Amino acid sequence: MENTPYRTVFGATGKIGRALLGFLSEAQLPTIAVTRDLGRAESLPFVEWVAADMSRPETLPATMENSVAAFLVSGMGANFIAEQHNVITAAKAAGVKSFVKLSSAAAGKSWPAHIAPSAIGQSHRKVEDLLKASGLDWTILQPTGFMQNWLGEFSKRVKEERSIYEATGDGGRAYIDLRDIAEVAFTVLKDPAKHAGQTYILTGDEVLNYWQLADIIGTVIHQKVTYVPLTLEEARERMEKTGMPQWTIQTLITYAEVQRNGDATYVSNDVQQVLGKPARTAAAFIADHIEWFR
Numbered sequence: 001m002e003n004t005p006y007r008t009v010f011g012a013t014g015k016i017g018r019a020l021l022g023f024l025s026e027a028q029l030p031t032i033a034v035t036r037d038l039g040r041a042e043s044l045p046f047v048e049w050v051a052a053d054m055s056r057p058e059t060l061p062a063t064m065e066n067s068v069a070a071f072l073v074s075g076m077g078a079n080f081i082a083e084q085h086n087v088i089t090a091a092k093a094a095g096v097k098s099f100v101k102l103s104s105a106a107a108g109k110s111w112p113a114h115i116a117p118s119a120i121g122q123s124h125r126k127v128e129d130l131l132k133a134s135g136l137d138w139t140i141l142q143p144t145g146f147m148q149n150w151l152g153e154f155s156k157r158v159k160e161e162r163s164i165y166e167a168t169g170d171g172g173r174a175y176i177d178l179r180d181i182a183e184v185a186f187t188v189l190k191d192p193a194k195h196a197g198q199t200y201i202l203t204g205d206e207v208l209n210y211w212q213l214a215d216i217i218g219t220v221i222h223q224k225v226t227y228v229p230l231t232l233e234e235a236r237e238r239m240e241k242t243g244m245p246q247w248t249i250q251t252l253i254t255y256a257e258v259q260r261n262g263d264a265t266y267v268s269n270d271v272q273q274v275l276g277k278p279a280r281t282a283a284a285f286i287a288d289h290i291e292w293f294r
């Protein structure tokens with residue numbers, strides 16, 4: 001596949017990255033997938049894995065030497081900004097033309113102006129600024145809360161107690177299925193020039209609070225599911241008991257506070273505009289993951 005333009009995917013073993021690789025592979029677009037640990041690599045047609053570490057700049061050129069475009073997602077760590085900046089710098093040096101960054105709605109205009117951005121939002125915003133100053137053609141994706149966050153402790157409570165414990169009061173959010181995020185990223189990577197200079201805010205089409213989600217889950221699994229609203233303090237105590245790091249707890253409390261105040265109801269049309277179809281619904285998401293909840 002020499003001389004074939006590649007797309008490079010950072011965060012390829014993560015939730016969004018894996019879904020994105022599926023789309024790229026199916027479309028037969030040659031792809032370099034990056035991981036620190038090749039033991040985590042999933043074999044797929046048209047996907048070549050390269051080991052590299054965003055915190056070690058010397059490992060990065062090999063990931064992008066034949067690439068026209070790069071996609072970057074990584075989880076939040078202590079050196080998040082410096083690591084993401086390393087990838088942007090290496091992309092520029094390698095002659096990559098287009099760069100797609102997975103950011104967060106918390107970094108953009110859908111975040112309420114009267115509330116200080118979360119630490120995660122601030123970090124993403126800083127990297128967005130570095131990307132815009134890099135000289136690369138850029139596209140930024142700012143998703144809101146993922147439906148996939150419901151898979152884990154949340155779905156376990158539904159399965160074992162038929163209950164939802166959240167501190168968002170009556171407030172809603174237009175949660176997004178991360179398969180839509182991956183499909184938008186794929187669509188941008190297919191034809192990056194068409195999306196250069198765009199910031200897409202990625203939300204679902206329907207604002208849901210947890211009373212409504214309890215009904216949706218109940219309908220899908222044919223069982224009554226009850227929403228038990230918590231105070232912010234109760235939510236904090238529950239998270240502390242799980243041993244979650246303080247900064248994660250604080251971030252989640254901030255998101256819950258914004259939502260319970262009715263400040264998280266932003267709905268964007270960008271998924272529809274980029275994909276030419278509606279965003280995946282919560283009912284479809286629950287049905288597709290029914291074994292987690294039933």
Ligand SMILES: NC(=O)c1ccc[n+]([C@@H]2O[C@H](COP(=O)([O-])OP(=O)(O)OC[C@H]3O[C@@H](n4cnc5c(N)ncnc54)[C@H](OP(=O)(O)O)[C@@H]3O)[C@@H](O)[C@H]2O)c1
Binds near residue numbers: 011073075105143
């Ligand atoms: N959850 C939400 O509701 C939500 C909402 C909006 C935005 N976001 C954003 O979504 C992002 C998380 O996406 P995700 O859930 O798909 O991530 P994830 O599943 O946690 O995966 C993280 C990926 O980053 C890679 N990575 C981390 N450090 C690396 C390094 N030093 N060098 C190379 N690769 C590295 C990991 O690869 P290896 O371990 O294989 O090396 C892994 O593939 C975060 O930026 C978050 O702010 C989340």
